Amino acid sequence: GQLESHLRHALQHEGLSVHYQPLQQLSSGRIAGFEALIRWTSSTLGVVSPASIIPLAEERGLIIPLGEWVLERSLRQIKRWRESMHDEVYVSVNVSALQFSQAGFVATVEGMLADAQLPGSALMLELTESSLVENIESSTQTINALRNLGVRVALDDFGTGYSSLSYLRQLPVDVLKIDRSFVQSIDDGGKAFVRAITTLAHDLRLTVVVEGIEEREQLEMLAELGCDLGQGFLIGRPAQAAEIERHYDLPI
Ligand code: G
Numbered sequence: 712g713q714l715e716s717h718l719r720h721a722l723q724h725e726g727l728s729v730h731y732q733p734l735q736q737l738s739s740g741r742i743a744g745f746e747a748l749i750r751w752t753s754s755t756l757g758v759v760s761p762a763s764i765i766p767l768a769e770e771r772g773l774i775i776p777l778g779e780w781v782l783e784r785s786l787r788q789i790k791r792w793r794e795s796m797h798d799e800v801y802v803s804v805n806v807s808a809l810q811f812s813q814a815g816f817v818a819t820v821e822g823m824l825a826d827a828q829l830p831g832s833a834l835m836l837e838l839t840e841s842s843l844v845e846n847i848e849s850s851t852q853t854i855n856a857l858r859n860l861g862v863r864v865a866l867d868d869f870g871t872g873y874s875s876l877s878y879l880r881q882l883p884v885d886v887l888k889i890d891r892s893f894v895q896s897i898d899d900g901g902k903a904f905v906r907a908i909t910t911l912a913h914d915l916r917l918t919v920v921v922e923g924i925e926e927r928e929q930l931e932m933l934a935e936l937g938c939d940l941g942q943g944f945l946i947g948r949p950a951q952a953a954e955i956e957r958h959y960d961l962p963i
């Protein structure tokens with residue numbers, strides 16, 4: 712329909728954009744990386760949220776070109792920021808289940824890193840549990856192949872849906888992103904969960920990212936609990952690259 716043809720057009724004519732949200736090391740305040748988040752402001756439809764873009768793109772066979780566009784764009788951006796900000800900063804890109812399970816996904820990532828002249832450590836990929844557990848064995852192989860490139864893999868929205876600790880044991884991920892619902896309920900039982908998940912994750916040698924930090928008190932409590940990285944409106948809202956550059960006073 713309409714929405715689909717508009718999306719195709721946007722994809723072909725640079726009508727989409729990528730916003731970046733900082734991931735901050737809680738112990739030092741240092742910016743470790745940025746999550747890339749797709750944005751689309753259509754001249755006819757107005758702002759279309761990713762929650763509609765992604766399912767539509769999946770349904771209409773556009774998720775592969777869309778996902779590749781986001782990856783390419785994000786890598787080009789982080790290449791610049793590794794020069795102007797610091798040389799270990801990375802970009803974290805969301806990957807849909809369909810994109811991840813494509814044969815050739817790892818080769819595509821490898822090729823894009825080479826084209827951008829970046830090491831794998833410049834990239835983190837965010838996947839949800841539900842997209843990985845459908846076929847644990849092939850997911851595990853793909854994750855291992857990505858990690859062999861130096862690419863980090865994060866389990867996004869951890870603690871929502873039908874998460875199971877047995878999946879955590881099986882999936883060789885590097886990073887756990889604790890869903891923002893735990894922060895929102897931190898004064899109301901959420902703290903015990905964050906503490907337990909963090910202890911478990913650290914025993915498994917995983918890095919813990921907490922999403923959805925909106926208040927100073929939350930940030931302090933999470934730092935005390937030993938969570939590694941934080942993300943949320945308090946630290947920084949998703950913003951255009953130019954805005955990030957102004958905010959961190961980067962040379963352009
Ligand atoms: O950007 P927002 O802040 O509204 O994100 C909504 C959802 O869309 C999140 O679950 C996020 O992971 C997802 N999302 C945002 N950008 C991308 C993208 O480039 N690819 C995929 N697959 N999902 C994305």
Ligand code: G
Pocket residue numbers: 732748805867868891922923924925942943944945949
């Ligand atoms: O599913 P995923 O974790 O990728 O979703 C990222 C989404 O979370 C984006 O839509 C982003 O705008 C949103 N987000 C980022 N920080 C915060 C925050 O501090 N509070 C809330 N409510 N949403 C946030």
Ligand code: NA
Pocket residue numbers: 746805837867
């Ligand atoms: Na994400």
Ligand code: MN
Pocket residue numbers: 867868888890922
């Ligand atoms: Mn998330």
